[in-house]
Amino acid sequence: MFTRHLSGLLDEAERLHGDRPFLSDDHTFTYAQFATATRQLGGWLARRGVQRGDRAIILTRNRAEQALAAFATARVGGIFAVLHGAIREASLRRILGQVTPAVAFLDETTAHLAPAFGDVPIVWVGGGALPSNGARLEQLLAREPAECPPFPGVDVDPVCLIYTSGSTGAPRGVTLSHDNILFVVAAIQERLQYVPEDVVGVFLPLSFDYGLYQVFLAAQVGASVFIGGAELAGAALLATLERQRITVLPGVPTLFAALLKLLARGGTRTLRLRALTNTGAHLPLSHVEQLRQHLPGVSVFLMYGLTECKRVSILLPEELEAHPGSVGRALPGTEAMVVDEEGRVLPPGSVGELVLQGRHVALGYWQAPEETALRYRTHPRGLGRVLYSGDLFRMDAEGFLQFVGRRDFLLKCRGFRIHPLEIEEVACGLRGVAEAGVVQEPHVDRLHLFVTASASEDAAPLRETGLLDALASRLESYKMPDKVHWVPELPKTPNGKLDRAALAGLLGTGGRP
Structure with a gap:
């Protein structure tokens, strides 16, 4: 057997x-x-x-x-x-x-x-x-x-x-x-449809699971992978995409924010991109629309996953118009449930914690039985082992999932529970704003919004009239930031995600990195 x-x-x-090329960096392996x-x-x-x-x-x-x-x-x-x-x-x-x-x-x-x-x-x-x-x-x-x-x-x-x-x-x-990885690689491929002619550009660290999984996804179909360092994900990104003939670009929102700045400055050159895939954090819908405008014909795949089971859902590009804000339906062989604090499955449209079952649910945490027991538990209906994601979601009657936010990131401010994404999404939808991050001042009801400017000149009016004025007509009063900080860049983790702990640390420096 x-x-x-x-x-x-x-x-x-x-x-x-x-005989086909497989991995390239300074040299190429077939x-x-x-x-x-x-x-x-x-x-x-x-x-x-x-x-x-x-x-x-x-x-x-x-x-x-x-x-x-x-x-x-x-x-x-x-x-x-x-x-x-x-x-x-x-x-x-x-x-x-x-x-x-x-x-x-x-x-x-x-x-x-x-x-x-x-x-x-x-x-x-x-x-x-x-x-x-x-x-x-x-x-x-x-x-x-x-x-x-x-x-x-x-x-x-x-x-x-x-x-x-x-x-x-x-x-x-x-x-x-082995089975966790092989199962989910096949399930992801069913949605993304990599082909042997693809060249996948990996500027994410291979220590980050989505960077590493590009190698497995490519091997499944005979595609090629270019492995680049973080230095190539900055000003050199467009030139690298062109030189390496990249067709698929996996990334996180900060990478795509940087790409949008470059596209606004330098055009599309002769790019061969056919697909962008986002993971790691929520990609604002406004950024999706800008990417589609700058790169017509390029498919944008919005996804949700977590290291503890790799990938949960993928929204197909043709589903975006009918399901804005969704991260798609669960992958084949994956059961997704939204549950309340008692573990009861909630009806469509309700907000609760996302719980997952499937062959990609990991074995647990290495030598950490107590943490493993907190996240990996019994199915709400007693049907085996499941993963409690720690993320808040709602699911509609068709099974499309919408990410609400990390439970760990919820803020209690002015008597309301607020998730930073609710404010960041609106801020990123304003012309002239590239990235946004929200933190709460410790022990007081004050919200601070940190933003970076896009490459266009659209940020100038926001600086003059005030970003708060632009937000006032779009946000409920209790969600309004108390202060806005324009910064050159937002702090990032080694995997390129927004570093919320470092962002909170900026409060003690007057908003200066």
Whole structure:
């Protein structure tokens, strides 16, 4: 009986698309070259004692070798964790205490973190004056045979840890099985319909699950992936899209806000884009309309997901007009329910917490049984295991979901419960506003709105007459911000999302970053 596992996805892609380009950064791997390299590295890992269930930490800049190390670890039944290259040593040490890795992958950008690994064997990726201990990947691939033992596990084995911030602020690893990943990749593909001719531009870190999943999505159909660093997501974005012939651009709202500024300044050049896919946070409807105006014929897919099950819903471009503000219907094989605080399923149109069931619901949090028990519970009708998302939603009679906001981000102000998105969405709908973020002044009923200006000159009248005047006719009085701060940019997390904690910190600086 054939056991499905993550590296089997790559093996099938090699069989069907061996000579096609797969991953590109400074150089390009074909599917055949990449699959061979994962067998070489997997064999090397196995010969050095890495076994089923052992962990590998992958800590480098954004590069193709991150995916190579991940697939090679999966081949031998190991569990990989791709960490962001900007991680602080204190956070790394907390993760290492949980994971106790059998091997680590570092490069010249993260070599300063090597002492935190102690005696853990290190594979050095790329060039640079790196320490002499461990093995250099380039030399390893030049001499090792492409001989790797067969996958030793089963499809429900854990294969990947995606690290996020826990409810206590400490890092926690969402634990995904081979089957979790393979199921949801197939379900996403049914909606997005990647094709072999696609070139997917990844400017998101591969430590962010949606960046990493682009590799899996491409492998499923034989498409190509260009892996870029964060520096290419700024002023160089349009030129990079053109030069790399990108057809699919996955991103988060901050990336698309930056893209809109560039489009307003420099036009569309000769872009080959056919699809944009948004995740990570709510993309204001006004930004969707601007993207469609600047890029006619390009499909915009609005989605909702969370690391604990990867993807929940996708709104097809042709559904946007009839369902504005929706993030689509649940993926095939996914049950979505909106429940009240007692766990009772609510009727259509009611606001409650989104609860999910399906094969993509993760195994839990690595070595965090109490947090796992809070989020992963019994189905409201006793039909197995479900994930409580922590997000507020409403669902209509046709099953279309509308994101209301994170429960954690709700504000209690002037006697009302307000979600920042209610204000941010309206602010972003004003011409001249690129991005917006709302925070509450601690212990008082004062709301502060931070905004950045778009590339056009439309922001000038707002500065002169006051953004508050423009908002007054669009917001209920209790939602009106007390003060507006125009800033050059909003603080971002390493994954490119709005950093609300850092935004709140700006209150103590008079609104200055």
